[in-house]
Amino acid sequence: MSNSFEINWNLLLPEIVLVTAALFLLLLGVIYRVRAGGTGPALAGAVLSLAGLVVCAFMTLAQWDTVSGTFHGMLRIDPFATYFNLLFLAGAAAGVLLSVREAGSLRGVAGEYYALLVIATFGMMVMVSAADLLVVFIGLETMSLAVYILVGSRREKAESNEAALKYFLIGAFASGFLIYGIAFLFGATGTTQFRGLAERLATTDGGPSGLQLLGLGLVLIGFLFKVAAVPFHMWVPDAYEGAPTPITAYMAVAVKAAGFAVLLRLLNVGLLPLASYWLPVMWTLAVATMLVGNLGAIFQSSIKRMLAYSSIAHAGYLLVALASINPLAANPADDRALLAVLYYLAIYTLMNVGAFGVLIYMGTAGRPMDTLEQVRGAGFRYPLLAAAMAVFMFSLSGIPPTGGFLAKFYVFSAAIDRGLISLAIIGVLNSAVSVYYYLRVVVQMYMRESEEPLPALSFSLPVALAILLSAWGVLQLGILPSCLLDAAGRAVQFLR
Amino acid sequence: MAEQILFYLFAVIAIISALSAVTRKNPVVSAVWLVSCMCSLAVIYVLLEAYFLAAVQVIVYAGAVLMLFVFVIMLLNLRTGIIGQFRNLGLKFMGLVLTVIILRQFYTAFKGTSLILGNAGGLEPGFGEARAVGELLFTRYVYPLELISILLLVAIVGALVLAGKESS
């Protein structure tokens, strides 16, 4: 065996930065613990992790034109990976900003908390820049394990523990499905590399074998658990409700985007020859996911739970786009379904960060903002916050001129392009249903009087910054979407 | 021929052990059945000439992980009968339906496959031994290996965050 393996370390620089930042955060936690208590560690942790994320983002941005692989074809950096890496970094930065206010309740695990947030992001980046199912699996596990721990990081709260346990058990079950499916695909084709998989699947005589389809099914189940598609969504409401709110926001945006990103790469590279088998599955699951998500959200009185069901519904809209992928498109950049997914996930990240950010801002230490009754009268007491919340709710329900409207427009027009008229109609009807529960929040804020006087809120720069940036993004990209669409087009160009 | 007999013998033992592990009411008994399942799998790995994997299977799974399982059972103070309270007829029915679907899928996947096992031919000498595993692990698969070190680090952090003592 020769010793002259060439490794292009530059491709891995962003990941190395993140791991280094995480190691420093862990050290910071233990050293501060020995020296002093108070909110010092939490603040230092937030600053350090933000610095790490920003440096990493610049390094990722510098890779924008790179299309290259290394590590024996295990790692592939292309604009698709870079696009999603930036999205994950943005989600993680939002998670850090939203966490600063609640840092006091971290009870001495502040260093670990931020370190895990950074490592989870590292796991996502590994996943989306992987060219091999094994690396995808390890990245997924790194991300999931870190997020399970983050969900349960409020040890003194029973609901946090419960959410972590439920999420962990179901997540571990899903990982089992995934690795089982990978084993079957490996058994049927003899490779775990995406490209090799596509070649072997395309050249199977007489259509795909039962083994290959079994592998496909099990792998899909594994990922559909992560993106919370029906019928693999049962964990979502409890896990989202019990987790600390900044982590809920992080789960809703980054974990979901990571799941969709890797699913998109897998379906468009490795499993593309089986497209005629997975497209109908996506169709069916899209309908079921939209229905369950939207109908479930109507009956929620807790806003956090409502947003959990809303995240299921949005997974449904994204599955509509996956069902509309054209496997024969000569240039993937012309496939509007792919563009729609990338645009949707970016906007979805902004809307959710904003909505959870407003919830965090409106809550005070002794009185977390949760139920619909609690936001009554907020439109008069906190006009700016309520206006931002209204923007996010309009965007989530898909009302112009917000990004949410364009996102849904692109998804449904992609479906119509492919002749999936009935799917598009079901999607639009679902979207109409969703207006009811999103606008209910706005109605409560502006048209109802609060029974007790709402408390004065202390100003929090990081949370305000996250809300402001999200609101600006949602409006800006809703009116002038072209720069994001161009980036998305470039991202999918080298996908296949 | 001997390999065929051994394979089917230990495959059946593995399946029976796995079924017993999920159907026993006493969690400790389940854990013991799981040991039996893991050991039978190790034998099958040996038959596949994956010797290193077989050793790891016994050391890590049948040894360390099972010990952890028993620890958790003791930790939660699970006793016989606790599991019986969560019976639900509807869930059982759904489980049955899903089992039938999955078994049908397995049937279509494997129908036509000969029950007589083929020879693991064409393997290089030394295949499946620690040396061969190492040669792959530290060249072709070195990237996943490094990622695993970070995964293990997360496990350490997680254990201490969730179960370590509170800082004073």
Add this chain to the structure above:
Amino acid sequence: MHNFLAILLTLVITAITVGGALLLSALIGPKSKMTREKERPFECGNVPFEEPGKQFPIHFYVVAILFIVFDIEVIFLYPWISSFGTVGRYGFAGAMFFILILTFGLIYEWLRGGLEWH
């Protein structure tokens, strides 16, 4: 494969010895009812004063999980040592990074107080 014949034989002989002893005692041994006296610990055991499945502190669990992590580290290093000559500097660098990260984990655990009992 044939190296494993000895293990298989051990397994078979163990199964025959234990199973045979149980079977024989069941077949030829005198049948008698369980009495209270028979359920007591044999010869030198103490009379139990509580049920065995007692709940115990979570700290055991932390130690156990940390043990497993380093157990797995050793499992990964064993193939490295076996193939040390062929994987060369490349493998050496890979193993060193692996050890470095997990040594960091050990240091962290130490500073965090995960190794202290009280």
